[in-house]
Amino acid sequence: MLNTTIADQEIVLDHGTGARLSRELVELTAELLGDVYVGEMEDSAIVRTAGEQLAITTDSFVVDPPLFGNGDIGKVAVCGTVNDLAVLGAEPRYLTLGVILETGLPLSRYATVLRSVGEAAREAGVVIVAGDTKVVRPGEADQIYLNTAGIGVFRRPPLRMAHVRAGDSILLTGPIGNHTVHLLSVREGLGFERDVLSDCAPLNGLIADVSRSPFGQAVHSIRDVTRGGLTAVMHEYARATGLTPHLVEEALPIERAVRMACDMLGINPMNAANEGCLCLFVQQAAADGVLEVLRGHPYGRQAVIVGTMVEGEGGEVRVTRPDGRVDLLDELQGAELPRLC
Amino acid sequence: MLNTTIADQEIVLDHGTGARLSRELVELTAELLGDVYVGEMEDSAIVRTAGEQLAITTDSFVVDPPLFGNGDIGKVAVCGTVNDLAVLGAEPRYLTLGVILETGLPLSRYATVLRSVGEAAREAGVVIVAGDTKVVRPGEADQIYLNTAGIGVFRRPPLRMAHVRAGDSILLTGPIGNHTVHLLSVREGLGFERDVLSDCAPLNGLIADVSRSPFGQAVHSIRDVTRGGLTAVMHEYARATGLTPHLVEEALPIERAVRMACDMLGINPMNAANEGCLCLFVQQAAADGVLEVLRGHPYGRQAVIVGTMVEGEGGEVRVTRPDGRVDLLDELQGAELPRLC
Incomplete structure (x- = not known):
């Protein structure tokens, strides 16, 4: 079902305009991410912390090529941000995912990247709580750029x-x-x-x-x-x-x-x-x-x-x-x- | 001093490679943002919450043109994310800022956008806790794209x-x-x-x-x-x-x-x-x-x-x-x- 939706389709500008195609891309994205996507359809996600110190970080990813031999930009984007939280001694918990897509990107390529985001998040034990997608014209991006911001909690004093x-x-x-x-x-x-x-x-x-x-x-x-x-x-x-x-x-x-x-x-x-x-x-x-x-x-x-x-x-x-x-x-x-x- | 640094300069690829020019751009950015930038030079920022529920959101911005009559992409990026937190009834507190720059962007234009980020953050009462900058080649972005992820705290039950x-x-x-x-x-x-x-x-x-x-x-x-x-x-x-x-x-x-x-x-x-x-x-x-x-x-x-x-x-x-x-x-x-x- 999912694969039929994806095959032979390309990203078009209307995937980014906030109307029906945008919504369908968001729904597809949630499906591709699987159980690690816990976002609600409100404008922000709501999470509960227990009197903890938090680590916060962000990273944009412009990997060329976005799909490489043993990974892709999706895996890099999750690991990069998870690692930035973990090196301070925080337990990575929540990621946000910002996506910029170039018109014409095959939807199958998008799906590969998003599945990787899901897999890497699952391995790292983090959940994706919020996302956003923008679409630009050909020549205004190189296929796909990602941003992941991350939030971690400290169970012990931060390393510095x-x-x-x-x-x-x-x-x-x-x-x-x-x-x-x-x-x-x-x-x-x-x-x-x-x-x-x-x-x-x-x-x-x-x-x-x-x-x-x-x-x-x-x-x-x-x-x-x-x-x-x-x-x-x-x-x-x-x-x-x-x-x-x-x-x-x-x-x-x-x-x-x-x-x-x-x-x-x-x-x-x-x-x-x-x-x-x-x-x-x-x-x-x-x-x-x-x-x-x-x-x-x-x-x-x-x-x-x-x-x-x-x-x-x-x-x-x-x-x-x-x-x-x-x-x-x-x-x-x-x-x-x-x-x- | 700041203005001399900025005049007639352009973004080059080395502003994004993690070496000295990257570091100098980060330092310039902190200066442009002013008092709303509270990031440390660790890989993540550390903040303290008090047993609260958090709102988390993210948004990427690809505004064309990035500088317009009464604002720019910097103002839009702060306001968009602040508003996404506030509409749920959360008090916006922390923003992260991801920047993607096209090689050749005049540094003065970057400075205008970053000053706007600072002003809008000041008005909204939020601080920038973490940032990241990537630089791409000409034709791989349209001047400047921003991502802001935001964290807010709830002092009352979320609106839904x-x-x-x-x-x-x-x-x-x-x-x-x-x-x-x-x-x-x-x-x-x-x-x-x-x-x-x-x-x-x-x-x-x-x-x-x-x-x-x-x-x-x-x-x-x-x-x-x-x-x-x-x-x-x-x-x-x-x-x-x-x-x-x-x-x-x-x-x-x-x-x-x-x-x-x-x-x-x-x-x-x-x-x-x-x-x-x-x-x-x-x-x-x-x-x-x-x-x-x-x-x-x-x-x-x-x-x-x-x-x-x-x-x-x-x-x-x-x-x-x-x-x-x-x-x-x-x-x-x-x-x-x-x-x-």
């Missing part, structure tokens, strides 16, 4: 960058560069996309495992390594803490195929966007314990220690090269790799 | 469509059609835009006045009359309540210039989008009292009663024409007027 201390170990939960290489390969037809998959994943379960473990208190701050890559995260923490992140280049988890692709493309994997990789700042004595917990979770199997926070000149980031030389890692002006997230 | 009863009066807080005529006139250079201004306004203050008045309990449901116009709102309530909205065409508040423009453009003002007009469903005995309260507020001066909810065939909407004939008002398939909100 200010909690990071000199001596803290810097951990990564998995390899870097995969998402960027996968998307560029699909985009440009480079042939890497079968060997290198996007790491896109909701990481709230992984974070919950760590925080419930005996080492939970030793985790001072977490960040997901997305736009701007590890370089951007390191500079963010250098600015916020006044400490100096000191990385060991050889310790960075980079898959062979990713390294080859990056060499070919002239990309530094440290600057590449990821969608399923966390950077944790952990009290040194507990770092091995946290590593073990991380490795016990499917999304943390390849977790490693990549560096240490040290006292130093404010704003600097250092990296020990394979030959033992210590370099300053510059903040990038731009990455020239748009639309990966 | 299901509370509407047969016999309720249908009120409008002001004239319809102005926003649509103004934007189409600016867009097409028709010359109406000096006489007909957009009605865009945050209406939470107006709603608060009514709900604090002795007639507050008599207001059963409120909707802002946006995309799809009054026709869409009437059909929404017909479906949700099983009752029949019955409008009196002659009672509809439509300014002379708007009527002329609509005739010329072949638009029915009942189908036109507004950004500052409420439709209230009010117990009949209290309708005059509510009218008086509405008229005491700057945004409700021209409030009128336009119809009644009656028992009838489910799903129908009726309208009494000036000649006394009663017609069924069809739900529109589409409005063919995209990008007004």
Whole structure:
């Protein structure tokens, strides 16, 4: 029934004008999202909280291409926002979903994306409470853009960058560069996309495992390594803490195929966007314990220690090269790799 | 200082890549928004609620043109989301702001929009707690798109469509059609835009006045009359309540210039989008009292009663024409007027 409705149809301007076709698209959307859609047909959703602190975040997604090898913009949009809530120590609960569609988008492609939103939300344990759809003319968007805003509740004090201390170990939960290489390969037809998959994943379960473990208190701050890559995260923490992140280049988890692709493309994997990789700042004595917990979770199997926070000149980031030389890692002006997230 | 930074600059792709230029744009944005921006530089904002029910909503905005005579997409984005929270009886508190920018957008235009966001937020008494910016290539967006998600708190039970009863009066807080005529006139250079201004306004203050008045309990449901116009709102309530909205065409508040423009453009003002007009469903005995309260507020001066909810065939909407004939008002398939909100 649903599939008959979808086949061979395209988005038209009237899907966005607030009249019957708009309403039918909303109804179709609710059906595609399934049980994770709990919106009412009022102008706002109503939820109840119990005297809690809330985390609130938003992210717009303009992923090119919107459908890639092992995922799509729908999955990225849910995971990105879920992860932004979870890294502060909040339990992600509610998402809103704003959709901008280009006229002519095949409805089947829209359906694929919305089903992914539903699946990712189900895996992350969040519900979609409100949505909105706009339609623009051809050439006023690239197929589909999404916005997800997210609300999470805190069951324990928020993690903050200010909690990071000199001596803290810097951990990564998995390899870097995969998402960027996968998307560029699909985009440009480079042939890497079968060997290198996007790491896109909701990481709230992984974070919950760590925080419930005996080492939970030793985790001072977490960040997901997305736009701007590890370089951007390191500079963010250098600015916020006044400490100096000191990385060991050889310790960075980079898959062979990713390294080859990056060499070919002239990309530094440290600057590449990821969608399923966390950077944790952990009290040194507990770092091995946290590593073990991380490795016990499917999304943390390849977790490693990549560096240490040290006292130093404010704003600097250092990296020990394979030959033992210590370099300053510059903040990038731009990455020239748009639309990966 | 700020103005020197902005003059003659354009948005470039690197404003969206997560590196230094991205960060500088975020810093500029915070400066433009002023005191209403309370976001921290963590991945989510943290707010505290006190055991309350929350209203949550989202809206994407693709207004064409983004800057119009008496407002811009920034004002529309704040007011639209504030109003969606307020019509349920919630007090709007927190907004998130997602921005999609087209490469080449003059930074001065961005600054105008962001200043408007700040002003409208200030007027509405909300704060911006989280933001995100993406940049796309030329031809992948039309200058600037915004998404605002909003969170409100309930100090009293939510208003719901299901509370509407047969016999309720249908009120409008002001004239319809102005926003649509103004934007189409600016867009097409028709010359109406000096006489007909957009009605865009945050209406939470107006709603608060009514709900604090002795007639507050008599207001059963409120909707802002946006995309799809009054026709869409009437059909929404017909479906949700099983009752029949019955409008009196002659009672509809439509300014002379708007009527002329609509005739010329072949638009029915009942189908036109507004950004500052409420439709209230009010117990009949209290309708005059509510009218008086509405008229005491700057945004409700021209409030009128336009119809009644009656028992009838489910799903129908009726309208009494000036000649006394009663017609069924069809739900529109589409409005063919995209990008007004």
